[in-house]
Every structure is written in C-alpha cells, then in structure tokens.
Amino acid sequence: MKVALVTGAYKGLGVEWCKQLAKNGYQVILTAKDLNKAEGAAASLIKEGLEIFPRSLDVTNELELKGLSNWIDTTFGKIDLIINNAGINPKDYADKTKMAKAFHLNDLDAQEVLNVIHINSIAPLLVVKHLRQQLKKSEKPMVINISSWLGSVSKLTFGGHYGYVGSKNILNIFNKSMAYELKDDKIICVNVNPGWVQTDMGGQKAQFTTEQSVTNMIRHVMSNLSLEQSGKFFNYDGTEHPW
Numbered sequence: 001m002k003v004a005l006v007t008g009a010y011k012g013l014g015v016e017w018c019k020q021l022a023k024n025g026y027q028v029i030l031t032a033k034d035l036n037k038a039e040g041a042a043a044s045l046i047k048e049g050l051e052i053f054p055r056s057l058d059v060t061n062e063l064e065l066k067g068l069s070n071w072i073d074t075t076f077g078k079i080d081l082i083i084n085n086a087g088i089n090p091k092d093y094a095d096k097t098k099m100a101k102a103f104h105l106n107d108l109d110a111q112e113v114l115n116v117i118h119i120n121s122i123a124p125l126l127v128v129k130h131l132r133q134q135l136k137k138s139e140k141p142m143v144i145n146i147s148s149w150l151g152s153v154s155k156l157t158f159g160g161h162y163g164y165v166g167s168k169n170i171l172n173i174f175n176k177s178m179a180y181e182l183k184d185d186k187i188i189c190v191n192v193n194p195g196w197v198q199t200d201m202g203g204q205k206a207q208f209t210t211e212q213s214v215t216n217m218i219r220h221v222m223s224n225l226s227l228e229q230s231g232k233f234f235n236y237d238g239t240e241h242p243w
C-alpha cells in the first residue's frame, strides 16, 4: 500500500488532501502542530473507514521531523508521497501590528519576514531532508509543495505582502534546485498553485471549495507526474504556471 504524509493537515486544504488520498488507496499520515487537532481531524476520517494516522509535527522543528522519520521507518518502511501543505499568511494574523511587519514597507521587520520564509519556504525542504531515505524506498517517490500564484513574478499585480509573496517565490526556486539535487534518487518534486480556495486563508468568497481544488490537483497534476517534470511549477489545471 502507498503511504502519504500531509503537513498542516487538520483543516483547510490539508485535511481534504488526507481525505482524497485515503480514498485513492493511500495510508495517510495526517500531521498538525497540535496533536489534539490532528487526532480530532483524523477521527472523523477514520469513521468514514479511511486509513489515517495522526501525528504531531511543527514543520520548523527538526527534532520532531527526526522522530517522525524514525516512526515512519519502523511503521511503514517507506514513504511514497509528501504534500508540503503547511503555510502561513501574515494577512491572517490577529495582531495587525505584527501583520504590518511582514506586509508594509514602512513597518517592515526582517524577523517577521524571515519567520514566514522559515515556515513557507525552508520547512518544505526540511521535511524532505528528514524523509529522503524513506522516499528512496518508494517505487515512484513524489513531493508536492503547495505554492501560490502570489509567488509568480510575472503574475504579481499589487504591492506589499512581502512575507507571503517572497516566501512562495523562494519556495518555487528552492523546489527547482531540490529537484536537480534529487534527480539521481528519482524523487519527483513539483510546486502547485491550488487556485483561490475557500479556507481560513482563502476566505469564503474564494473560487473553489477545498474538494474542487484537491480533486483538480490530483487529477491534473499528481496523477500524471513523471521524473521529467520534476522542478516544475504547475497550476491546479495541469498547465505549467508562469514563473
């Protein structure tokens, strides 16, 4: 049986990835910073008869990543798919002073911007760093990073928002670089723009439900992936996204 790991997965796009992957026959490791939230989300999916394994994971915590890596080794012996979904957007901060520090030039604070980059751009690499050996044991190892059209230089049409746009843009180039480094291991890594999606981050006016977005990404991107496509940045409809 194939094994998948999803980060930031107790709600939003993450929990929908878990549901649809499990329905597609994967054993799914549902991770969240707070174990109670992971267990709560897993419980309702397990009730539907799905194979879900809740674990705690803050994607910036390498000690937790090491522990998770050991647990995956002894429990499954391999991993076939990683969905690097966890992410933050400073626009959602309840503290608007903190938000401005990653958003507006006059308030800009390097540490606030670096915090967004740590979670959105560097952590996806850390996850792969700690699970590389387990990925290598899969017949077709895949890493899908959830990026954003806001990380596209050519598509950006407004200012500010430095933490988020910068972090997703860095994620795009980091993934391309990682894809080259992992080619000999035959690990396929791609970035995907999920579209504008109805979640806490996307808001309820967004174009797609989480079900529609994840269905699109599975059907048009994940199902057709090959090693030749590693390093690419896709749109949810399977077309290549402009950089």
Ligand SMILES: NC(=O)c1ccc[n+]([C@@H]2O[C@H](COP(=O)([O-])OP(=O)(O)OC[C@H]3O[C@@H](n4cnc5c(N)ncnc54)[C@H](OP(=O)(O)O)[C@@H]3O)[C@@H](O)[C@H]2O)c1
Residues within 6 Å of the ligand: 007, 008, 009, 010, 011, 012, 013, 014, 032, 033, 034, 057, 058, 059, 060, 084, 085, 086, 087, 088, 089, 119, 146, 147, 148, 149, 193, 194, 195, 196, 197, 198, 199, 200, 201, 202, 203, 206
């Ligand atoms: N919704 C959209 O329209 C849209 C568009 C483009 C891209 N995206 C991307 O899609 C991904 C999922 O977002 P979403 O829309 O589903 O938003 P969401 O509902 O806010 O989910 C974000 C998830 O990331 C988790 N997270 C944040 N920091 C974390 C950390 N250090 N370790 C582990 N988990 C962490 C959050 O957990 P906590 O609540 O515990 O912090 C939450 O579960 C993100 O990468 C986002 O940038 C979304």
